Amino acid sequence: MTDRVSFRERIGFRRVGGVAEAGWGRTLAVALVSFIYFLPVLFIIFTAIKPQALALSVPPTLSPTSFFGLIPDHFVFTPTLDNFASVFSRVMTAGGQPESTGFDRFFFNSIVIASASVLLALVIGTLAAYGFSRYPLKGNDTYLFIILTTRMLPAIVVIIPVILMFRAAGLSGSYLGIIMLYTAFNLAFTVWMMKSFFDELSTDVEDAARIDGSSEIKVFFKICLPQVIAGLAATFVFGLILTWNEFLFALLLTGPDTRTVPVAMNQAVSSGGRGTDWTLLAAIETLFLVPVFLTTFFLQDHLLRGVTFGTVRK
Amino acid sequence: MSTIEIRDLTKKFGTFVAVKDANLSVAAGEIVCLLGPSGCGKTTTLRTIAGLERATAGDVVIAGQRVNNLPPEKRDIAMVFQFYALYPALSVGQNIAMPLHREAVGSREVAARVRKVADILHLRDILDRLPGQISEGEKQRAAVARAIVRDPKCFLFDEPLSRLDVELRHSMRGQIKAVLSNLTKATVIVTHDQLEALTMADRIAIMRDGLIEQVGSPHEVFAKPANVFVASFIGTPQMNLIDAQFKSYGNGKAKVVFDEQDVDLSVHPAVANLKPGRVTVGIRPRAFTVVPEDTRDTIDAMAELIEPMGAETLIHARTRTGSDIRVVVPRNKRVKIGESLHLVPDPAQTHVFADDGKAVRT
16 A cells, blocks of 8 residues: 555545545535635635725626636626735825835734744743643642633733833833733743643653663753644644734734734724725735745644644654 | 662652562672562662662662662663653664764764664664554564663663563563573563563562562572462462461371361471461462372362363362362363362472461471
């Protein structure tokens, strides 16, 4: 037998044998439900490639292609990439000078802030989780519970003290401030997630490494970490999605230079005077999807193992 | 010299005493098996020797050096774990090479030594595979290879064969013994399987509830069990342990009463020093001779269940008042269910245990 992964397995069908594969009826039903869930995303992506004039047309134009005559002509629009171009700079109607929208900066901010804080949380949290798992304190569970409670609290409850603290410390509007805040946010989740992965590992393997002459540092880096790569990947993606989408704290604690995309988008919607440019907004949103989508896509093999706890052993 | 010695070793987990005042010394080239039921403290003893647990009291001495305060990596030992504990992310070859990293030997030397042990343990073809891709038997051999690739002061094995099926266990037992007999190292093997201990060990230490009950050669612990526990633990089928009343001793025979039978048993002369009272008489199932007549020397019982075991036949017999007696007879001896058996025990294999459970031999 070859180990080649068939196309059907790759797209998520189960391997035949043991569990019976669903018939066409059920498969189509699932496809239909999935499509309904995907519809809003699809609508945004299509809006992003519509000519601006058609954004609010009634009835709406639905598709960039007629699908071989399947869709009547008045629902079809001609796709354009103009909206993506104008995400970063647009030609103003009056003066004719291209004006920067600032979104190059906002995307840069989002990427720097999200990745820095998630990676920091991953480094600190993984070390902490290893400590909680292998060198338990007296009252270990109490500490872990307290860490978890920081996650149970609705964010809105702590917003006022956080703002005051940031003002007093001069961190408002700085990268450092928002990165520290997001790191703290992600830490609770990272510690819990990674601890459960470390708990799953066989301590015999670590003992064997000790006897074979490994120091504690080497045991951690050479023996334990390679076994929890799936967990690191899963934790990274979850943290990234949470941080990437965060709005409330970003709104209150970032300044004009450190503004993230969600906040900037909000301001683009409500910017006075000219009204909302829906196709531009759709283009921003589409771009906003890409980094998380790519990360998830490249880590998918690890994610499948990472999200199913208890299967990392052996 | 490669030796291991533990002196008055005690290990407590909280208030639970896992090992109590254990004393044991293993000479260079000697294989000692720690044998006992699960939870008796044998693995804890081994882990304390390895340095994976700290002794609560007492000393661990390896090659003449007290190592209580040394971490495992400084004790210069090799250990094989029950679940093999191969490094999942490393190939079999890298696993075997791992202990060599601290010796600062060149990569060519490492490769040569890995190849050498791989040949001994028939791992040559699977050196590039990951532990997840090989069979239980191969994992076991890889774990042994990793232990013997270096030249440590001693070897520790924790239930090395318990995860293998019967056939594989049989052949690995021989292989491990052969490998170890070529090395002149002190070796401790933990096992709960008496057959493993009897076949592999030079000496056996039998443990129960954290105490070492007896240390002796396989022959000794079988032929001269120190107490009732050792007598019942070693040997299959289990030794018959009969509660009896000791009356008196004379002419090399002890008068005992059990189950309303008066029996004269040939026993060890030391029994003469015993005061009359409750004793336990231990007789191995293979130590009976079946005689045609009921005499004062015989134990009488009725065959109730017959289990052919191939070369021999195991008979479960019952005395008049309901005590069970196991008797093993040769295959050609025909016994029918319900038949009365008159059994004469072999004097050399009749053990008397005093009220406190200790064998009466001095």
